[in-house]
Amino acid sequence: MGEKKSYLIRVPCSSANIGPGFDVIGLALSMYLELRVTIAQPLSSQSAALPSVSKCLPPSSSSASSLNCTITYTGVSPESIELDAASNLLTRSALYLLRCHGQHSFPHPTKVHIHNPIPLGRGLGSSGAAVVAGILLGNLALSSHSPSLSLPKARLLDYCLMIERHPDNVAAALYGGFVGTYLNELDPVDMARKEIPLSEVLPAPAGGLDTGLKPPEPPRGIGHFRRFKWAKEIKAVAVIPDFEVSTAKARECLPTLYSRPDMIFNLQRLALLTTALSDSPPDPTLIYEAMRDKIHQPYRSTLIPGLTQILESVTPATHEGLLGICLSGAGPTILALATGNFEGIAEAVMERFEREGGGIQCC
Numbered sequence: 001m002g003e004k005k006s007y008l009i010r011v012p013c014s015s016a017n018i019g020p021g022f023d024v025i026g027l028a029l030s031m032y033l034e035l036r037v038t039i040a041q042p043l044s045s046q047s048a049a050l051p052s053v054s055k056c057l058p059p060s061s062s063s064a065s066s067l068n069c070t071i072t073y074t075g076v077s078p079e080s081i082e083l084d085a086a087s088n089l090l091t092r093s094a095l096y097l098l099r100c101h102g103q104h105s106f107p108h109p110t111k112v113h114i115h116n117p118i119p120l121g122r123g124l125g126s127s128g129a130a131v132v133a134g135i136l137l138g139n140l141a142l143s144s145h146s147p148s149l150s151l152p153k154a155r156l157l158d159y160c161l162m163i164e165r166h167p168d169n170v171a172a173a174l175y176g177g178f179v180g181t182y183l184n185e186l187d188p189v190d191m192a193r194k195e196i197p198l199s200e201v202l203p204a205p206a207g208g209l210d211t212g213l214k215p216p217e218p219p220r221g222i223g224h225f226r227r228f229k230w231a232k233e234i235k236a237v238a239v240i241p242d243f244e245v246s247t248a249k250a251r252e253c254l255p256t257l258y259s260r261p262d263m264i265f266n267l268q269r270l271a272l273l274t275t276a277l278s279d280s281p282p283d284p285t286l287i288y289e290a291m292r293d294k295i296h297q298p299y300r301s302t303l304i305p306g307l308t309q310i311l312e313s314v315t316p317a318t319h320e321g322l323l324g325i326c327l328s329g330a331g332p333t334i335l336a337l338a339t340g341n342f343e344g345i346a347e348a349v350m351e352r353f354e355r356e357g358g359g360i361q362c363c
């Protein structure tokens, strides 16, 4: 084993759905999960041209080495983040990719410092960012052994989609920008492979060398994305309530069947929304209407006190600069798109959370 090389992996948080685009639309925002990674290089690959990294941040907490990988962490909710590589979502995602390629642990020694400002379980794609960062880490570890093994982004998206099974957050996190996504209709064999229980793709904890088992590889081309244009005047304001809503719970409260009028309501708006958000100057009347939704927000209001009142009362007519407003991802964060008056809009949402939501504070 020769020298060590350092790398920086930076993945944005994201807001999914943007109203009517449930499981379709993702918007990357400017808050980043960062990994500072040091991997020992086999002598044969020392000459490979790879990104460099600046100094690591001082760790707040660290783990003993597991599966050849030591994790340190700074950022939000340190008490909720596993520091054992066999249990941490990020390193388990990396191990999934490595094990599909016959490597059962990280190159010895691998050090990963995670700096995470993305609040967990608030609808800002923390898990999507963690999965994308983990798959990028796995790809880095794989290519450190043999640069020719490095996988293209489209294939990395397949790996991400085996773990986080809706494409909106992971596509925005992996590619950046404002994206539309779909899942392909796969042939029956590949479809069955895609539906393999998550516990088999990502066992928790991930076993050590002794498991010897190869996990199910992703079918090729599970999902596809397209980046849309975004009008430069439009900025995002995220109001983050001080409580968590797990995405799993927020999906359980949705119906399995929808009425034709509700589906048509969403399709009509979604068809206009992506263009409306690229138009300069933006049209508040069109965007506010195009961000309305009938297939997830009304059901999620049971988990998020005050949601309905906020969406109905904070409008372009009442708040100058506002274009549209929606639940961010599975919530509870509220996402407002605006051209100005950002603080006034944020204060109005916070005030209504406190009043209508029985004293909910925002952080």
Ligand SMILES: Nc1ncnc2c1ncn2[C@@H]1O[C@H](COP(=O)(O)OP(=O)(O)OP(=O)(O)O)[C@@H](O)[C@H]1O
Pocket (backbone or CB within 6 Å): 014, 016, 033, 080, 081, 082, 088, 089, 090, 114, 116, 119, 120, 121, 122, 123, 124, 125, 126, 127, 128, 130, 169, 245, 246, 247, 248, 328, 329, 330, 331
């Ligand atoms: N950096 C991280 N390291 C380890 N685990 C993480 C990390 N980020 C998120 N997680 C895991 O993901 C969970 C949150 O995922 P969840 O899908 O419920 O919400 P979210 O991704 O923040 O919101 P949304 O999917 O609505 O945008 C956390 O409770 C934690 O278990």
Ligand SMILES: N[C@@H](CCO)C(=O)O
Pocket (backbone or CB within 6 Å): 016, 017, 022, 023, 024, 166, 168, 169, 247, 250, 251, 296, 329, 330
């Ligand atoms: N589209 C997903 C995003 C959250 O991860 C949902 O709303 O459940």
